[in-house]
Amino acid sequence: MSERIAHPGLRAKVMSAHDAAAKIAPGDQIGFSGFTGAGYPKEVPTALAERIKEAHQQGREFRVNVLTGASTAPELDGVLAETGGVNWRMPYQSDPRLRDKINDGTTFYSDIHLSHSGMMTSQGFFGPVDAAVVEAVKINADGSIVPSSSVGNSVNYLDAAEKIIIEVNEWQSLGLEGMHDIWRVGLPPHRQPIPITTPGQRIGSASINIDVDKVVAVVRTNAPDRNSPFKSIDQTSKDIAGHLLEFARHEITQGRLTNELRPLQSGVGNIANAVLAGLLESEFENLTSYTEVIQDGMVDLLDSGKMALASATSFALSPEAAERMNNDAERYAKKLILRPQEVSNHPEVIRRLGVIATNGMIEADIYGNVNSTHIMGSRMMNGLGGSGDFTRNAYISIFVSPSIAKNGDISAIVPMVSHHDHTEHDVQVIITEQGLADLRGLAPRQRARVIIDKCAHPSFRPMLTEYLERAEALGVGMHTPHDLAQAHSWHRRFLDTGSMRP
Incomplete structure (x- = not known):
């Protein structure tokens, strides 16, 4: 692990996931790394979920806001959602347990354009980021972080967070170093054009520079990403x-x-x-x-x-x-x-x-x-x-x-x-x-x-044609003809009968 954690001061902050999770408090807003089941922290979210469960069993309120890059994995979104302890989530998710909590009203969810989500965090629109919990391939001698299999919003969360927890995952290949291109867009009015004119152009650095004084914990892990097999192509x-x-x-x-x-x-x-x-x-x-x-x-x-x-x-x-x-x-x-x-x-x-x-x-x-x-x-x-x-x-x-x-x-x-x-x-x-x-x-x-x-x-073609012709015959407006009394009748019929068919 000395190769993976080259900064002596941060090597001294290595601790268990349980101890790291103890540094997160009820009501905290947490920015997690991770995007589509890649590069998310593997152990701290589970340890945090255990703390939330224990608090709820004792009758104490413990809910957090969760920010990510996009969807993550059962070890993050799933375990936290299961506790009922996620108050608000953004910007994208795909976990079935979290989806259920969103749809039953337990969790508030803001479905935000991915390019806007990090920017809005940096602009302070969501309030302070109390903690950033990110996965890394390694920590360099200067304290900069080499991300793992995703970058997502990690830069925004690391910059905004009051405290940082880093999971260094040995499962992730050290060969990933050099694959990343970290470039900060910045905030108005100081933004400059993004100087990318071809898809392969590199404009930034291979690691994320951070304020090492904000790091409160480093956790060693060795666990794979959520790599789900694709279905055979039908x-x-x-x-x-x-x-x-x-x-x-x-x-x-x-x-x-x-x-x-x-x-x-x-x-x-x-x-x-x-x-x-x-x-x-x-x-x-x-x-x-x-x-x-x-x-x-x-x-x-x-x-x-x-x-x-x-x-x-x-x-x-x-x-x-x-x-x-x-x-x-x-x-x-x-x-x-x-x-x-x-x-x-x-x-x-x-x-x-x-x-x-x-x-x-x-x-x-x-x-x-x-x-x-x-x-x-x-x-x-x-x-x-x-x-x-x-x-x-x-x-x-x-x-x-x-x-x-x-x-x-x-x-x-x-x-x-x-x-x-x-x-x-x-x-x-x-x-x-x-x-x-x-x-x-x-x-x-x-x-x-x-x-x-x-x-x-x-x-369904005859039904659609019939709808269009009926809407045109109403003569309410021929630019975009609609029969508003019937426009959502197919959806209502499905909810009533289980089929859009009459």
Whole structure:
């Protein structure tokens, strides 16, 4: 561990997770490292959860506010949520226990654009950060921290925190050193342009400099990230990927793309990996990525030589891919860059680089508005994540989804979305396994016909067409015709009967 903790003063602060967690008080606001199950602290959150449980058993109030980069893992979000001790959480989550607490009203949740979350913390909009708890590969002799498998909002939390707890995780490869590019955006009016003009450009340092006097504990750990295996790619995902690749070929024939495409961004999941797998077998070469997370498919593209480099803020790997990364991290560090999410998701850079953004959705309506967060308008699923950062600022903004869910009882294309995350002004392309709707340059009523014809499942197309024609016949407004008495009737019918079908 002397190699991992090179600063003598911080080596003297090594203690157990239990003792470190004792330095967190009821009511504290805590900034944790971690992004999509990578780079989160492994032991202090569990020790904190035990303290919260003990306090509750004794009839004492103990609740904390939890800030992260994005979703984390059961060892953080899950154990803390289970205690009922999370008062407020931001900016993104995916843990089922935390989701239940949000939806039953136990935990308040702010679903915030990922590029805004660290900035808003630094600006003091959420109040003081009492503690930052972050995972590191190592602590350098000067006290600076080498992050592990994510950067996320760690820089913002370390800068803002009154006290710092560092978990040094021996499971994380020392070869990760050199992969990170730490650059502080700063606050107005002193901000300068982010000097990134190509996805592979490095502009900062390989470690996070901190105020070592704020460090109150260092905890030694040896535990893996939450590396969940991806599902096998099903035919629906392959069909969606096929439509997207055909669209890219069409854009090349129109002179709007080249065979290198533009830097790619994609959300996490089966469809995203299907697209990446399709690219592996395609004619496209010398690809790049400017995105949030490095997934298995991107590692495969890098290994094949199809992708030259990738920039992100975190990994989201299967156990097999994580092992490959750990075993050969030093080599991957030449092709991968991990940045703070305030940089990886920054609109300035996304717009400059001309990113092609592909994200998932829960539903879209016939005019191109997208709901990517709420089930039936009220129940939170996961959150907005970085989809808003990329969608509004991308060169091409794409949303993908299977056309039906729940064995055909739910249509992903509806008359009016039950919750708006992305408006028709930002959504350019919608793809389901049925086909692709290119919405660029179309007025709302033109969009409606294309979305119904190209993206809706055949079993729902007649109902959607009937709704549109009825709304047009009302004559209330022909720009975006709606029958407001029936606009959410599909959702109400599902809640009443378990199916959107009549």
